[in-house]
Each structure stands twice: as C-alpha cells, then as structure tokens.
Amino acid sequence: MSDIILEAVDLHKRFTRGGGLFAKATTIHAVNGVSLQVRRGETFAIVGESGCGKSTLARLLLRLIDPTEGSVIHEGQDLTMLGAGAMRALRSELQFIFQDPFSALNPRMSVETIIAEPLRLHTSLNAAERREKVAELMARVGLRPEMADRFPHEFSGGQRQRICIARALASGPKLVIGDEPVSALDVSVQAQIVNLLEDLKQEFGLTLVIIAHDLAVIRHMSDRIAVMYLGEVVELARTEDLFTAPRHPYTQALLAAIPVPVPGSAAGRKVLGGDIPSPANPPSGCKFHTRCPHATALCRTTRPVLDGKDHQVACHHHQTLPAPDLPLARASRRSPAAEARFALYRAASRDAELQIDTTHPNNPTNSKETTQ
Numbered sequence: 042m043s044d045i046i047l048e049a050v051d052l053h054k055r056f057t058r059g060g061g062l063f064a065k066a067t068t069i070h071a072v073n074g075v076s077l078q079v080r081r082g083e084t085f086a087i088v089g090e091s092g093c094g095k096s097t098l099a100r101l102l103l104r105l106i107d108p109t110e111g112s113v114i115h116e117g118q119d120l121t122m123l124g125a126g127a128m129r130a131l132r133s134e135l136q137f138i139f140q141d142p143f144s145a146l147n148p149r150m151s152v153e154t155i156i157a158e159p160l161r162l163h164t165s166l167n168a169a170e171r172r173e174k175v176a177e178l179m180a181r182v183g184l185r186p187e188m189a190d191r192f193p194h195e196f197s198g199g200q201r202q203r204i205c206i207a208r209a210l211a212s213g214p215k216l217v218i219g220d221e222p223v224s225a226l227d228v229s230v231q232a233q234i235v236n237l238l239e240d241l242k243q244e245f246g247l248t249l250v251i252i253a254h255d256l257a258v259i260r261h262m263s264d265r266i267a268v269m270y271l272g273e274v275v276e277l278a279r280t281e282d283l284f285t286a287p288r289h290p291y292t293q294a295l296l297a298a299i300p301v302p303v304p305g306s307a308a309g310r311k312v313l314g315g316d317i318p319s320p321a322n323p324p325s326g327c328k329f330h331t332r333c334p335h336a337t338a339l340c341r342t343t344r345p346v347l348d349g350k351d352h353q354v355a356c357h358h359h360q361t362l363p364a365p366d367l368p369l370a371r372a373s374r375r376s377p378a379a380e381a382r383f384a385l386y387r388a389a390s391r392d393a394e395l396q397i398d399t400t401h402p403n404n405p406t407n408s409k410e411t412t413q
C-alpha cells in the first residue's frame with residue numbers, strides 16, 4: 042500500500058466573475074498550479090492569509106468542485122476522471138467538515154437523521170442497526186444519545202461541530218478534511234474539538250487535512266504544513282522545521298507576527314507590509330515580490346518553482362537569505378501560552394462541555410441540562 046493517500050498534481054482553479062454588455066469579466070486564479078502529497082495517517086495543515094485559496098484547494102482535493110486543470114489522485118485513481126456514481130461511492134472514504142457548524146446542518150432534520158444519512162447511503166445497515174450506530178457515534182463524540190431526536194438549533198456551536206464530526210465519521214472515512222473546523226467556535230470550545238479530532242484520528246486511523254488560521258492550533262496538531270500565498274504553495278515542510286527554520290520570506294513574516302511570551306522578544310511584530318494583492322490582478326514573477334523585503338529584479342519577472350524534497354520552498358533566493366530572528370523558534374514546541382491553553386482545554390470538565398447551551402435564544406428547553 043502506498044504511503045501517499047491523496048495527491049494534487051498541478052491543480053488550477055479559475056473563477057470568472059461578472060462580464061456582460063458593459064462590464065468586463067474578471068478571472069480569479071484561486072488555485073494556481075498546486076502539487077502536493079498527503080501521506081497516510083498524517084495530519085497535513087494548510088495555512089495562509091484570507092483569500093489565498095485554502096478552501097478552494099480543500100474542495101478540489103475532495104472534488105467538491107472540479108479543477109480547471111490538473112488532477113487529484115486518490116489510491117492511484119484520478120478523482121477528476123470519475124463519473125458521478127463512482128464519486129458518490131467514494132464519498133464514504135473522503136469526508137469534509139465545514140467551518141460553520143451553524144449552516145452545515147439541515148435545521149429541519151433531527152440529529153439522528155443527520156448522522157444516519159451517510160449510513161443509509163453507504164452501508165447496508167437496517168433502521169434498528171443505524172439507530173444503534175448513531176447512538177454509538179454520538180457517545181463517541183461526547184453527545185448524549187438521548188439527544189438524537191433533537192434538532193440542530195437546540196445545540197451549542199461546539200455540540201453542533203460534534204454532530205458534524207459524528208456525521209463525517211459515520212461512513213468510516215479514511216481521510217477527513219476540516220476547513221477551519223474550530224474557527225467559528227469560542228476559544229474554550231475550540232480546544233475540546235481539536236482534542237476530539239486528535240483522539241478520533243488515532244482511534245479510527247484517519248488521515249486529516251486541516252485548514253486553520255490559528256498557528257498555535259496548527260503547530261499543536263499537524264505533522265506537515267503547506268503555506269499558501271495567492272493560490273500557490275510557497276513552502277511545504279515538517280511542522281517543527283517550518284516553525285523553527287522557515288525559509289520563505291512569507292512564512293518568516295507570518296511566524297514573526299505571532300505573539301510569543303519569550304522575555305525580551307519583540308513579540309507579535311507586524312513585519313509584513315502592504316495588503317495582499319488582488320487575486321484578479323496578481324503581481325508578475327514571484328507573487329510575493331510586492332511585499333518581500335528581499336525582492337530583486339529576477340523576482341519581479343520570473344516565477345520561482347517549489348524546490349526541495351522534504352522541505353520545499355518557492356523562492357529564488359532562499360539559500361542565501363539571512364536566517365530570520367524568530368522568538369518562536371526559541372520557544373518550546375508549544376509556547377507557554379499555547380501550552381497553558383491546551384492544558385486548560387484538556388482540563389475543561391466534560392460535563393461543562395456537554396451542557397446544552399441554555400443561553401441560546403433558540404433553545405426551547407431553557408433548562409440547565411447536562412449529559413451525565
């Protein structure tokens with residue numbers, strides 16, 4: 042069995058907007074020639090500023106949208122060549138968790154119906170067996186099975202994301218992609234979900250692809266990281282290598298901007314000047330040259346390719362650039378702040394996390410209820 046579970050080969054996605062009698066159509070190259078490999082059993086993270094193409098790439102990887110060019114290879118099979126029926130059958134193995142658990146669940150369906158849907162589509166279980174499996178999955182993600190007949194509005198954000206996770210797990214997937222699965226949640230709930238995903242990954246032998254804004258979460262969870270800028274992967278490396286010795290000036294700027302509680306450090310410096318250019322009119326050559334302090338004439342005309350084996354970088358000058366002074370590199374694997382945060386998360390009482398959100402305006406129960 043190959044070590045590679047999913048591979049993107051020169052993926053492109055262009056969106057065209059507008060166009061008509063008086064307006065010119067604009068084309069956005071949201072994903073521009075991305076090639077990467079996801080290894081079986083790893084947690085692979087994708088990071089980058091808003092609009093750089095993370096969600097588009099994630100959707101392409103599971104063929105929720107079709108690429109303009111390129112292919113996605115899953116277990117030796119090109120997903121872009123599969124017909125609708127074959128792709129539907131594969132959905133049981135490839136699951137997606139969306140950022141917003143509030144809109145990801147059908148408000149008219151009970152939790153039982155929501156979680157049982159993949160079981161109905163992808164397994165031969167009868168109704169009683171499905172009910173049993175739903176109860177099992179609910180218990181596994183930390184929800185009381187008795188809540189199965191309730192509707193999504195009766196749950197808090199963290200609980201809804203647990204429902205989404207149970208639904209994703211129902212069909213026994215091998216690979217799960219989470220597009221910012223915790224960013225819509227309160228900080229205290231975020232870590233409970235992060236911890237749950239980590240536990241489930243071990244238990245079910247999953248491969249995880251995670252998109253997250255919070256670099257502390259990424260460092261905590263991931264084995265390897267791809268950094269994207271304007272539709273391109275500019276650096277791809279093992280997590281520790283990326284955090285302690287980033288080679289691309291954009292990655293260096295992202296990491297230098299993280300607040301780090303190291304005495305004497307200029308923590309949280311904002312070193313990245315300028316706004317991210319419009320993807321409808323990206324800079325020539327290296328797309329980062331308009332913000333890069335090391336840009337040369339070559340950078341303005343020639344696009345650098347992603348180069349290297351285990352630590353890949355797309356920069357003409359990465360071998361000669363001075364090493365960045367990153368307080369983060371001197372901090373422990375998890376900074377004291379992140380360490381404290383995750384300890385707090387771990388310690389968060391199970392009862393507290395499973396409480397129904399009685400403050401939620403839509404909660405009809407309006408009673409303090411726990412899942413003892």
Ligand SMILES: Nc1ncnc2c1ncn2[C@@H]1O[C@H](COP(=O)(O)OP(=O)(O)OP(=O)(O)O)[C@@H](O)[C@H]1O
Nearest residue numbers: 056058069071090091092093094095096097098320
């Ligand atoms: N369906 C679409 N039609 C037109 N443009 C789109 C579409 N989806 C995404 N885009 C554009 O493609 C670019 C990449 O969007 P994408 O959602 O992938 O970014 P992202 O990195 O996930 O951002 P965020 O961190 O804000 O979620 C953006 O400029 C976005 O406006």
Ligand code: SF4
Nearest residue numbers: 327330333340356357
């Ligand atoms: S190629 Fe040039 S502009 Fe691009 S990141 Fe490297 S030094 Fe900066």
Ligand SMILES: [Mg+2]
Nearest residue numbers: 095096097220
């Ligand atoms: Mg996104």
